Amino acid sequence: MAISVRNLSVDYNLSHVTAHALRDISLEIGKGEILGLVGESGSGKSTVAFALMGLLANNAKVTSGTATIGGRSYDLTRRDATAPLRGRGMAMIFQDPMLSLNPVFTVGTQLCEVLRRRLPGGDRKAHVAMAEEALAKVKLSDPKRRMGQYPHELSGGMRQRVVIAMALLSEPVLLIADEPTTALDVTVEAQIMREIVSLRDRIGCAVLLITHSLGLVTEYCDRISVLYAGERLEHGTVKQVQQQPGHPYTRMLFDCEVAIDRQRAVNVTENRFTVIPGELPDPFRRPSGCIFNGRCDVSFDACATTVPDEFAVGDAADHGARCLLLAGS
Numbered sequence: 001m002a003i004s005v006r007n008l009s010v011d012y013n014l015s016h017v018t019a020h021a022l023r024d025i026s027l028e029i030g031k032g033e034i035l036g037l038v039g040e041s042g043s044g045k046s047t048v049a050f051a052l053m054g055l056l057a058n059n060a061k062v063t064s065g066t067a068t069i070g071g072r073s074y075d076l077t078r079r080d081a082t083a084p085l086r087g088r089g090m091a092m093i094f095q096d097p098m099l100s101l102n103p104v105f106t107v108g109t110q111l112c113e114v115l116r117r118r119l120p121g122g123d124r125k126a127h128v129a130m131a132e133e134a135l136a137k138v139k140l141s142d143p144k145r146r147m148g149q150y151p152h153e154l155s156g157g158m159r160q161r162v163v164i165a166m167a168l169l170s171e172p173v174l175l176i177a178d179e180p181t182t183a184l185d186v187t188v189e190a191q192i193m194r195e196i197v198s199l200r201d202r203i204g205c206a207v208l209l210i211t212h213s214l215g216l217v218t219e220y221c222d223r224i225s226v227l228y229a230g231e232r233l234e235h236g237t238v239k240q241v242q243q244q245p246g247h248p249y250t251r252m253l254f255d256c257e258v259a260i261d262r263q264r265a266v267n268v269t270e271n272r273f274t275v276i277p278g279e280l281p282d283p284f285r286r287p288s289g290c291i292f293n294g295r296c297d298v299s300f301d302a303c304a305t306t307v308p309d310e311f312a313v314g315d316a317a318d319h320g321a322r323c324l325l326l327a328g329s
């Protein structure tokens with residue numbers, strides 16, 4: 001595995017209470033694989049990304065967790081454990097490209113800075129040529145002119161391409177893309193996703209794609225991990241999880257996606273989208289038993305009292321879900 005994360009737990013401390021945002025999350029991503037991390041808003045997806053990058057808010061505390069990245073182990077409870085990897089071993093694409101770009105420097109300066117850090121002592125002219133080539137690879141028109149432009153002179157899709165070019169030049173072992181297309185329209189979304197896939201193909205990095213969209217996951221990802229209220233409820237290959245969801249939550253998420261697609265197909269414009277009834281549990285107090293118990297359509301008495309272990313789904317060793325219905329199956 002290029003990347004593995006073990007038992008990641010994160011709390012956010014507020015004045016009198018503690019929100020448990022992640023509990024014992026584990027993830028694995030093979031070299032050249034794209035893992036889709038899905039879950040409702042507030043399930044903890046971005047917290048996973050920020051914990052890995054060492055970019056958590058000041059009121060956050062990693063209470064447990066280790067990551068193995070490119071063969072080295074990092075203790076994530078130490079705040080700056082992965083800092084040496086930022087921009088080299090790890091790169092991140094945010095929903096808002098301006099979080100990665102500096103408004104006061106030209107595109108060219110920012111791309112060359114990535115190369116200066118990765119290849120210190122390199123020749124400036126060679127760096128400029130490599131930066132232009134990277135812009136061409138991510139299909140930004142007129143790379144020479146773009147090099148002299150400032151981020152505000154580019155559209156949202158073009159800025160995201162510049163960020164992907166920066167990631168390409170930093171040759172990361174792990175690329176984290178947190179909702180990279182949410183702010184873009186559907187045509188640009190497909191183009192940006194293709195550039196991320198092509199970056200993966202070029203440098204063979206592992207990709208963690210954080211998204212609300214199961215459509216993106218089924219189209220572009222190899223594996224999927226399903227988060228709910230800070231717990232991983234299911235993981236497997238996209239095919240395994242789509243064909244045989246082991247957790248009722250995953251099944252209900254896929255049912256919603258199908259219903260939404262159907263409504264789009266018949267042009268339903270008003271907000272009648274199918275959603276899973278109920279809400280995420282209170283992050284300050286974990287309910288007893290299965291975390292999904294309150295919203296599950298097939299729960300039974302034991303679900304209210306027993307926290308399920310992870311069980312294998314079917315015969316596949318790499319497909320697991322935390323549901324009591326799988327116990328003894």
Ligand SMILES: Nc1ncnc2c1ncn2[C@@H]1O[C@H](COP(=O)(O)OP(=O)(O)OP(=O)(O)O)[C@@H](O)[C@H]1O
Nearest residue numbers: 012019021040041042043044045046047057059283
């Ligand atoms: N700085 C913070 N202080 C307190 N609570 C926080 C903080 N940041 C996040 N949280 C809480 O942690 C939980 C997980 O948030 P996170 O942003 O990781 O979820 P998410 O799945 O990425 O959501 P979204 O899809 O909306 O971005 C939520 O309950 C959120 O309110």
